[in-house]
Amino acid sequence: SAVISQKPSRDICQRGTSLTIQCQVDSQVTMMFWYRQQPGQSLTLIATANQGSEATYESGFVIDKFPISRPNLTFSTLTVSNMSPEDSSIYLCSVHRGQATEAFFGQGTRLTVV
């Protein structure tokens, strides 16, 4: 398995502000994924982050709202910009180990926008 650390674990933010979530992995990985889990709901893929290239966003998610950085093979950030209460969710970082398809998740960042 992979050890994935996310920061912060939770935050309460004012609407209109932005929050950057950090994801650190204990070893180098090619692909990193960001998911959103709205209250009581399933996980939805936001984007895929490759080192050295632009992130690939899923339908319904745009770079201006969720800019992603991937400066190296062990780290990524997701920013939730210009937040509204609808952005209140758990945001999860995920990686695949090597060529295997097993996906491992961080503990998530619980965001509340007031």
Add this chain to the structure above:
Amino acid sequence: GENVEQHPSTLSVQEGDSAVIKCTYSDSASNYFPWYKQELGKGPQLIIDIRSNVGEKKDQRIAVTLNKTAKHFSLHITETQPEDSAVYFCAATSGRGADGLTFGKGTHLIIQP
């Protein structure tokens, strides 16, 4: 794109009984099907997975079956215990490594003492 349906949304069983959760998928290119357990306040934990070249896989009290023709797969938990209470998610992907997972909506499993 892929669409994964999961049933039931809530399942309550007596401790010691078996629990079965079912999922269907739409994309015939999907070939990797993991199951995750999520406890309150934690990220999803991979509990078992199956690839399309296998019909069944078992790990102690947990088993997964896959019917590629019908595009459905199921999670079976036997001899349920209180610590099995959690939300379980099925997922599917093409398994190319560049694709993320498409998740079902989850099943809240409640083990009654």
